[in-house]
Amino acid sequence: MSSRLSLVALLAVMFLPGCNNTLNPLCGSARPAPLIGSLSPSTVSFGQVQQGVMLTVNGSQFVSSSEVVINGKALSATVASGQQLKILLTTSVISGPGAVNVSVLTPSGNSADLGCTSGGKSSVLVLTVN
Numbered sequence: 157m158s159s160r161l162s163l164v165a166l167l168a169v170m171f172l173p174g175c176n177n178t179l180n181p182l183c184g185s186a187r188p189a190p191l192i193g194s195l196s197p198s199t200v201s202f203g204q205v206q207q208g209v210m211l212t213v214n215g216s217q218f219v220s221s222s223e224v225v226i227n228g229k230a231l232s233a234t235v236a237s238g239q240q241l242k243i244l245l246t247t248s249v250i251s252g253p254g255a256v257n258v259s260v261l262t263p264s265g266n267s268a269d270l271g272c273t274s275g276g277k278s279s280v281l282v283l284t285v286n
Contacts, residue, residue, distance in 0.1 A: 189276030
C-alpha cells in the first residue's frame with residue numbers, strides 16, 4: 157500500500173500545472189525565467205549611442221538563448237555568464253534621447269505540456285538616454 161501511495165504522490169507532483177521544475181524529472185529541458193537586477197551604465201548620452209555603447213544587463217538565470225528586449229524588440233545578446241548579458245547599443249536600436257525599456261526574454265525550452273514552466277520575460281528596467 158505504501159508504494160502505491162508513493163506512486164500517486166509522485167504522479168501528482170509530476171503532472172500538476174505549474175509544478176516546480178526541480179521536482180519534475182520530465183522538465184529536464186525547461187529553461188529558467190530570467191531575473192534582471194541592474195543596467196550598466198544606467199544612463200548614456202545619445203552621442204554615445206551614435207558611436208556605439210556597450211550595455212551590460214546584470215541579473216541571474218541567463219542562458220545561451222536569452223535575448224535583451226529594447227523597447228519591445230528582442231535582440232541577440234552576448235551571454236558573458238549566467239548573471240550578465242552584453243549588447244551593443246547603436247542608432248539602429250535607439251533612435252533618440254528618452255527613456256528606454258530594457259528586459260530579458262528567454263524562449264521556452266522543449267518542455268511540452270508536462271506541467272513544466274519554461275523560459276519567460278524579466279521585469280523591466282529603464283535606461284536613460286540624454
